[in-house]
Amino acid sequence: MKYLIVSDIHGSLPALKRVLDYYEKERCHMLCILGDILNYGPRNGLPEGLAPQEVAGLLNKMADDIIAVRGNCDSEVDQMLLDFPILSDYALLVDEGKRLFLTHGHIYNEDKLPGTPDCLFYGHTHRWKLTRQDGRIVCNTGSVTFPKDGNAPTFATYEGGIVTVHHLDGTTLTQCSL
Numbered sequence: 001m002k003y004l005i006v007s008d009i010h011g012s013l014p015a016l017k018r019v020l021d022y023y024e025k026e027r028c029h030m031l032c033i034l035g036d037i038l039n040y041g042p043r044n045g046l047p048e049g050l051a052p053q054e055v056a057g058l059l060n061k062m063a064d065d066i067i068a069v070r071g072n073c074d075s076e077v078d079q080m081l082l083d084f085p086i087l088s089d090y091a092l093l094v095d096e097g098k099r100l101f102l103t104h105g106h107i108y109n110e111d112k113l114p115g116t117p118d119c120l121f122y123g124h125t126h127r128w129k130l131t132r133q134d135g136r137i138v139c140n141t142g143s144v145t146f147p148k149d150g151n152a153p154t155f156a157t158y159e160g161g162i163v164t165v166h167h168l169d170g171t172t173l174t175q176c177s178l
Contacts (some may be wrong), residue, residue, distance in 0.1 A: 001095055002026065002159040007034035007104065007123020008143035010044060010073070013051040015144040015168065016058060019155055022170045028157070031062065032093075034123040034141060035071020035104035037086060038078045047145045056081040067091050071104040071124065092117065098161060098178055110138045118178055119163060121156065128154040130165050130176050137176050139163050 004023050009016050023031060037059070038052035059066060063083040070087045079086055090103040101117035103109070105124030110133060113120060119137040127149055128142030142154035142165070153168035164175040 001029040002157060003030045003032050003093070003095075003100075004028040004155060004157050005032040005034065005102070005121050005139070005141050006144060006155040007141045008036045008071070008126055008145060009033070009038075009055065010036055010040040010047050010143070010145045011038045011050045011052040011055055012047040012145040013054050013058075014049040015047070015153065016055050018168050019144055020058065022155075022166070025170075026157070029065070031059075031066045032091075032102055032121070033059075033066060033068040033086075034102060034121060035069050035086070036073040036123065036143075037068065037071070038081065039073040039075070040145075041073040044146050052078075053081065059084070067093065067102065069102055069104055072106040090114075095158070096161070100158065105140065119158070121158075127151055128156075128165050128173070130156075130163060130174050132176060137163050137178060139165065139176075141165070144168050 060083040066084045068086040093100040099117040105122035126143035129140040141156045161178040165173045
């Protein structure tokens, strides 16, 4: 299966549309959202195209193809707009025997991780990263809306043991294989 993994949308409709364009064009099978979906958070400015209800509407149309976890800006009120669960702190996927740990990063991250997954995906810091650490791949997908420290807006894909970080325009920045 081909997974598109994204974090920190923060209610930006234009950023989500670009991610979903890639999802459709590349025929991804599952959208994994690592939190901070609708709310922009008090430490951020207003995102371009802030439209949480429209973001929820687009995502609800594909609810059966979404796995999502809770970010530090997600709440029960956000869950009321969404037709898929978002309030779990993490999700564990198994793909061809490889264990993929999905979380936002504010509770679990590369320094605090339950178990020994083959690949850790998280966001929260808005700084993308792809490394190998302690025998596993560690991928911070960055943010499609509020990248920090001069980073580009980014998301990731996983397919067949290969993790790829993409610029929001779809170009590949780097990749790593299990």
